[in-house]
Amino acid sequence: MNHQYAVIGAGPMGLCTARQLKRFGIPFVGLELHSDVGGLWDIQNPHSTMYHTAHLISSKQMTEFTDFPMPEGTATFPKHDALCQYFQAYARAFDLYNHYEFNTRVLACTPNEQGWEVTTEQGGLRQTRQFKGVLIATGTLHKPLQPALPGQFEGELIHGAQYKSPAQFAGKRVLIQGCGNSACDMAVDAVHHADSVDMSVRRGYYFLPKFIMGKPTDTLGGAIKLPRRLKQWLDAKLIRLIMGKPSQYGLPDPDYRMYESHPVVNSLILHHLGHGDITARGDITAVAGKTVTFADGRQAEYDMILQATGYQLHYPFINPADLNWQGDAPALYLNVFHPERRNLFMMGMVEATGLGWQGRDEQAELVALYIAQSESGSASAQQLHETVRKNAGQRADGGYQYLQLARMAYYVDKATYRAAIARHTRALKADWPAIKPLPASKLNTAGNA
Missing domain, CATH: 3.50.50.60 (FAD/NAD(P)-binding domain)
Incomplete structure (x- = not known):
């Protein structure tokens, strides 16, 4: 059985997901359709929906990763090319390039008793591999509405x-x-x-x-x-x-x-x-x-x-039923956790005013910590899973009555969302000393954080 996890996508969400998995010693393989990191922010990416005059609509202070600030002199609302360079620097700083297979299209993700079969195509060659779990980080702005x-x-x-x-x-x-x-x-x-x-x-x-x-x-x-x-x-x-x-x-x-x-x-x-x-x-x-x-x-x-x-959520490589799709979006706890499949995670399927990439990195940290705790069979991981099962259909909307639009189906209130992420992260970290070390064969070369 393959103990690795598959991370699909090397945009901002895929990169911070990869970094957090690496922090917690969780072995993974990154799969990216383009030849480089950056996702839609790389305008050279033929799959990008970026345009030449595009800038951030949120300020760099509210958008950047807290522990990886944008370079001094970066404009308050940077242009797309500065952001592409930022993500490439992020990938180099945390040695993520070596974890990715580029120019690789994911054709299918199919659940089985051992985890997930993932079929990919690279250079005209197809292969199907077994993974312990799948983390989908392909973004939300690809399929035009x-x-x-x-x-x-x-x-x-x-x-x-x-x-x-x-x-x-x-x-x-x-x-x-x-x-x-x-x-x-x-x-x-x-x-x-x-x-x-x-x-x-x-x-x-x-x-x-x-x-x-x-x-x-x-x-x-x-x-x-x-x-x-x-x-x-x-x-x-x-x-x-x-x-x-x-x-x-x-x-x-x-x-x-x-x-x-x-x-x-x-x-x-x-x-x-x-x-x-x-x-x-x-x-x-x-x-x-x-x-x-x-x-x-x-x-x-x-x-x-x-x-x-606008755009609509689109994950052509996986059966919508496997995502617990309801209405305009999958019904997941905190937009991430599947109520039944403990080895499937939707990364970055979340929008909120001011959430930024730091909020998404906090999401990635929670998922990585949950996987690590689940590997050890900790009580805190089981408690989170029970919460997921009971509350998968609830939204962290903070009481806001969002418009009934497809693009708002995965919208959350930033304060409510980050508070929930932080609460679960604290609970898992409190149980961290009880985790047994993962076998050496399961660790990345970076080891545990």
């Missing part, structure tokens, strides 16, 4: 995943469908190249600036803990005072409380709406040729429609 248009469009129709450069907009009448963070980035890009730019928006959003008083917005307000409803009300009032109401720019106002959907961190979109560089439109009700009709009856012609309509 591309709704059908109400009619036939005769112009150029693309999804945001196909957008790479503002040059794609040159000389075109462009309609951006959607108003999330990427949609707003792309609309701002289009302003400087397209003949015209419109945005089709169905619902309201909260718009946040990246800076307030010269400081990153996401670094403010953390010192004072307020009741949830009061924080929602107060932050919404503050943002309205600073930014105004979306309806003042021609956009619908949100009909939900702040933080019940992911906010848009972009003040330039409002700037260009206010200057007439971008025209706000309603929902699309009909398409014929190059003519688009909107919910208010107005019509306009376009050469390109860019659907910045």
Whole structure:
């Protein structure tokens, strides 16, 4: 029997997962489709959905790994290439490259009595190997969610995943469908190249600036803990005072409380709406040729429609039933732990305002510690498993009434989520001295942390 675990993916989540497994002496093999680490942040990765003008929407202070800060001089909101270099440096610093098989596609993960059979393909050669467990860290932004248009469009129709450069907009009448963070980035890009730019928006959003008083917005307000409803009300009032109401720019106002959907961190979109560089439109009700009709009856012609309509969870190498899939996402405890399969972990299938990569690293530490404790048969690991079985369907939402959207199906409240992770980690670490050393044949060369 193979005592190794398979880590699928070498993006930020895969890398911190690999590092934590290594810390706790858990043998593993990393499997990565691309030829290098970094995931979607490596724009040279043919599977990346990154675009050339992309930057972090959260500040580096709130996003970086605490014990591996970004280099001095890195911009507050770094560009994708700086982040790619950061993850490559992370992999070198913790000697993770040697643990990965690159240019390797995972074709199938199938459970059996010994663990998991994993079939991979590399250089045209297929092989099936037995692993003790599987940790899936392939990310959530790969499979485009591309709704059908109400009619036939005769112009150029693309999804945001196909957008790479503002040059794609040159000389075109462009309609951006959607108003999330990427949609707003792309609309701002289009302003400087397209003949015209419109945005089709169905619902309201909260718009946040990246800076307030010269400081990153996401670094403010953390010192004072307020009741949830009061924080929602107060932050919404503050943002309205600073930014105004979306309806003042021609956009619908949100009909939900702040933080019940992911906010848009972009003040330039409002700037260009206010200057007439971008025209706000309603929902699309009909398409014929190059003519688009909107919910208010107005019509306009376009050469390109860019659907910045987001992504859907997609794990083509595993049966959704094996993930306890329910509705728009797998039903897992803390978005990680399967209620029955103790050797399957969904790494990084979590979104939260301000969670950052440090929050994901804490998730990885908990999983690695749980595996190590389970290997020794500790009581604390069994207690966590019982908690998982009883609470797999519950969300760490902190009481927020998140919108019923596919992209919000795996959204959590940062404070609630990190507190739960920390609580379980403390319980497992308290039992750590009772763990018997793993047999030498099971250890990585780095040994235990």
